[in-house]
Amino acid sequence: xxxxxxxxxxxxxxxxxxxxxxxxxxxxxxxxxxxxxxxxxxxxxxxxxxxxxxxxxxxxxxxxxxxxxxxxxxxxxxxxxxxxxxxxxxxxxxxxxxxxxxxxxxxxxxxxxxxxxxxxxxxxxxxxxxxxxxxxxxxxxxxxxxxxxxxxxxxxxxxxxxxxxxxxxxxxxxxxxxxxxxxxxxxxxxxxxxxxxxxxxxxxxxxxxxxxxxxxxxxxxxxxxxxxxx
Numbered sequence: 001x002x003x004x005x006x007x008x009x010x011x012x013x014x015x016x017x018x019x020x021x022x023x024x025x026x027x028x029x030x031x032x033x034x035x036x037x038x039x040x041x042x043x044x045x046x047x048x049x050x051x052x053x054x055x056x057x058x059x060x061x062x063x064x065x066x067x068x069x070x071x072x073x074x075x076x077x078x079x080x081x082x083x084x085x086x087x088x089x090x091x092x093x094x095x096x097x098x099x100x101x102x103x104x105x106x107x108x109x110x111x112x113x114x115x116x117x118x119x120x121x122x123x124x125x126x127x128x129x130x131x132x133x134x135x136x137x138x139x140x141x142x143x144x145x146x147x148x149x150x151x152x153x154x155x156x157x158x159x160x161x162x163x164x165x166x167x168x169x170x171x172x173x174x175x176x177x178x179x180x181x182x183x184x185x186x187x188x189x190x191x192x193x194x195x196x197x198x199x200x201x202x203x204x205x206x207x208x209x210x211x212x213x214x215x216x217x218x219x220x221x222x223x224x225x226x227x228x229x230x
Contacts, residue, residue: 011193011195021189029181032106033167048117067115075112084177086101087177098178122152125151161221186199
């Protein structure tokens with residue numbers, strides 16, 4: 001049994017340097033996740049601010065309508081379909097690196113969920129805080145910047161970290177547009193060796209380890225936030 005394990009391991013990872021499919025794919029997955037997360041946070045913050053401003057003041061009605069359409073479409077359709085539409089339809093005639101396409105697709109998708117995270121965080125702050133800002137002579141946006149947002153950010157930070165974990169796992173569908181990410185790397189090994197168990201198990205373990213690391217970091221972050229509130 002041990003000899004069979006060693007031969008299978010050698011065939012899947014050592015022979016022809018097939019382990020590089022996993023490491024190169026892992027690097028691509030991290031690149032897509034990191035930059036898509038940045039886009040998602042930026043886009044989500046803008047949309048969340050527009051939505052919460054409309055909820056609090058009744059202003060920005062037209063922009064709020066556009067944001068609601070964006071949220072409805074993005075949250076109501078699968079991320080894989082969005083990736084394919086952006087790659088084959090929206091950018092079908094443009095010569096753009098596939099990784100950039102994936103970053104845009106996952107960033108736009110993540111932005112819809114981050115927007116609701118920010119909006120819920122802002123709306124959870126006591127309305128009296130807004131009135132306190134006004135009493136100090138701040139206008140609405142100054143009050144949001146100096147009083148509301150610092151408190152809201154502390155509230156939503158753990159949820160944002162969880163969204164990052166979800167985004168990391170969602171990028172596993174990047175292979176549908178021929179990107180050699182972590183999942184695709186394992187599938188390439190499977191197609192070369194006709195052995196599915198070990199390469200796919202390796203991919204699953206890499207995802208699991210990364211998620212466990214980030215989960216632990218989130219738990220540490222949450223403990224520190226609770227200590228700071230005391």
